[in-house]
Amino acid sequence: MKTMLSRVAEHLYWLGRYLERGEHTARVFNVQTHLALEESAENRRQKLRDVLRALRQPELDAETFDEAAFQLILDAKNHSSVRSCVRLARENARQVRERISSEMWEQINRVHLFVDSQADGTLFQSSPQEFFKEVLTGIHLVNGLTDSTMSRDQAWQFIQTGRWLERSGLIVTLLETYLQNSESKRYLDWLGLLKCCTAFEAFRKKLGVELNPTKIVDFLLLNDSFPHSLHFSISQLRRALSAMADETENRKTRDLMRVVGKMHHDLEFERAEEILDGDLNAYFERFRNDLKSVHTLLYQLYISREAQF
Amino acid sequence: MNSYVPDTTYDEMFDPKGQVRPHYSNLNKLFDSLGNEELKRRRRSADLSFLHQGVTFTVYGHQDSTEKVFPYDIVPRIITAQEWRPIESGLSQRITALNLFLGDIYHDAKILKDKILPAHLIHSCRHYLRQMRGVHVPKGVYVSIVGTDLVRDESGQFFVLEDNLRVPSGVSYMLANRKVMKETFPTLFSQYEVRSVASYGQALLKTLRSLSNLSHAEPTVVVLTPGVYNSAYYEHALLAREMGVELVEGRDLLVHDNVVYMRTTSGLKRVDVIYRRIDDDFLDPLAFRPDSALGVPGLFNAYRHGKVTLANAIGTGVADDKALYAYVPQIIKYYLDQDPILPNVKTYILTDKAERDYVLANLDKLVVKAVGESGGYGMLIGPHSSQKEQDEMAEAVRQNPRNFIAQPTLDLSQAPCHLGENLVPRRIDLRPYVLFGEKIRIVPGGLTRVALKEGSLVVNSSQGGGSKDTWVLAEERS
Helix, strand or coil, X not given: CCCCEHHHHHHHHHHHHHHHHHHHHHHHHHHHHHHHCXXXXXXXXXXXXXXXXXXXXXXXXXXXXXXXXXXXXXXXXXXXXXXXXXXXXXXXXXXXCCCCCHHHHHHHHHHHHHHHHCCCCHHHHHCHHHHHHHHHHHHHHHHHHHHHHCCCCHHHHHHHHHHHHHHHHHHHHHHHHHHHCHHHCCHHXXXXXXXXXXXXXXXXXXXXXXXXXXXXXXXXXXXXXXXXXXXXXXXXXXXXXHHHXXXXXXXXXXXXXXXXXXXXXXXXXXXXXXXXXXXXXXXXXXXXXXXXXXHHHHHHHHHCCCCCC | CCXXXXXXXXXXXXXXXXXXXXXXXXXXXXXXXXXXXXXXXHHHHHHHHHHHHXXXXXXXXXXCCCEEECCEEEEEEEECHHHHHHHHHHHHHHHHHHHHHHHHHCCCCHHHHCCCCCHHHHHCCCCCCHHHCCCCCHHHCCCCEEEEEEEECCCCCEEEEXXXXXXXXXXXXXXXXXXXXXXXXXXXXXXXXXXXXXXXXXXXXXXXXXCCCCCCCCXXXXXECCCCCCCCHXXXXXXXXXXXXXXXXXXXXXXXXXXXXXXXXXXXEEXXXXXXXXXXXXXXXXXXXXXXXXXXXXXXXXXHCCCCEEECCCCHHHHHCHHHHCCHHHHHHHHHCCCCCCCECCCEECCCHHHHHHHHHCCCCEEEEECCCCCCCCEEEHHHCCHHHHHHHHHHHHHCHHHEEEEECCCCEEEEEEECCEEEEEEECEECEEEECCCEEECCCCEEEEECCCCCCCCCHHHCEEEXXXXXXXXXXX
């Protein structure tokens, strides 16, 4: 067992979360802007409202995708913008750079420098595809380097915990948004939803070309082998938390493991039809609360624990 | 190289006749063959490497105290084995004497009783901490990490300009410079036998472990940093990584029953040796500045009880006071009965009336420094100053003569730097790093700082200085 400072654990956890959030925001916005190009003005407004809700920014002051673009992507004052997420990930990495590999640090720094150098929006306006490609590939590289240059010790487990907890939360909000008025959604909406999770190709291979809410739930919630499904994310989260408990020899993790184990268990045995027939709001609300509990218990166990003599 | 004209000061690369010194000839050939465009290209790639590694420091005083990349010059500074030998022995001698001196003045103060030094010099020093009187520091070592600034005069003789005995910084740039240099000019290394500096982390860890009072288990070492907003944070993180130890902040530590612990994900863990990069004043709000939010309450008590080792010890600043510096040759003589191997720069003590009068009459020729400052702050360089600045300094000296010293304006040696389009001469100094534990360790190399402004004599990074990779060559085999 190697020791790790609680403060370091906290930074690693948030490093994982901010990277995931930045990546998600960039991808969702990119996918939806692209799809909105072929829509009527009214549909476009509806699409934008969905995007803002899915990204947990419903109060953002924007009527069009163009108006939202700067605020969601490059606005340093918006703490959830892609730029802020990258900056915060980098800030957290900077605090623990002796704990992560130099390769990771250099790559995080590079993404940060790129986004900052594009803050005036020139490239973003002239060729948004190029901009998003650079950002998304940059973040993927960070994740790849994390996987290939870090020992599977508790530092890695804290990054993974942040990453999968954040991803789980993002998927829950995303699905909640798009499943709420599912009867008004059409083919392109489901397509967009899958693409927001980089799931379209994987979905087609497994479930064919027909898109409907049942199949979507089956894939994005219940599939246990696709990395952007809730089931997969929760099982990774559970795995990281369990490895962390072993590594730190912490014997008080029962509550934490119970919460995450129960979520995992439900996703394993539920069926898509049951979920859609039931109270969707309550369903997602429960996940949101459970994920919140994971965060709170994690802090109690490892990060803000009181001194004991 | 034809655009480069050496002037009267000592030039590291060219002799006074304009001939390339032998140990620079391979470098000269390579640079000539590469041509200016290729050198510029390599400079850009070196700059990028620093930026991407995030090798930065923070400049205070600007409104947005931002991170800056430490300016770097791609022409290495080369030191021969013959030049290095007296530096190595001179630095060993100096750190040994200064450690004996610190032990003495915090215990019996024999050196004051024998009237080698004026007692008022010690007792008026802000860094002489009465709390340390009679405290037995672990293994009797006060200063275990030193960065000594050396300069060369017109003849090429090395002088000690100042000792940094509190929290000397810059060693990370020594390591980063070498790394980038190896990427930038791999072929040049194969034409020289450059001694490696890579073992610094190991040497530092061994030194720190040797200072622990624990005899049974492997002592736990940590690096204590003020945090990410400190100007040298990059260095703190790098040293912790090089040693494979935790980088802690004050809030990560707590003291219980005079034992220091760190808060970890597995609970509290005992800490035995702290390489602290926080100034004395801020270490412990209970013992020193009560407003310090960086420190650890109770740390000083744990230290006094010998339950934890601090490196460097508390109160070492008294030995690098710029006024005390003038007496280091006498200190070496007194404790070791040896003559100093590395000479001092002539220093005027301004509490002495005759010296003060001389200095006040010659402010336009001398350098005046505040004794307690570092980093080139609070300094007057006579030949480069205005009448108004001189008048202000004269007034400050009259108000508090103990607070200043004066020295002749040193020319510093110069070395070629690749700036703008060409190789141009710039002034440099040298800061080697000395470690003092169960034995003395000096990594062959150091930080060569460069005054990047034309004609400037100030090499501090906070004042527009940069740095160069420093090559110490291996002894030639005969």
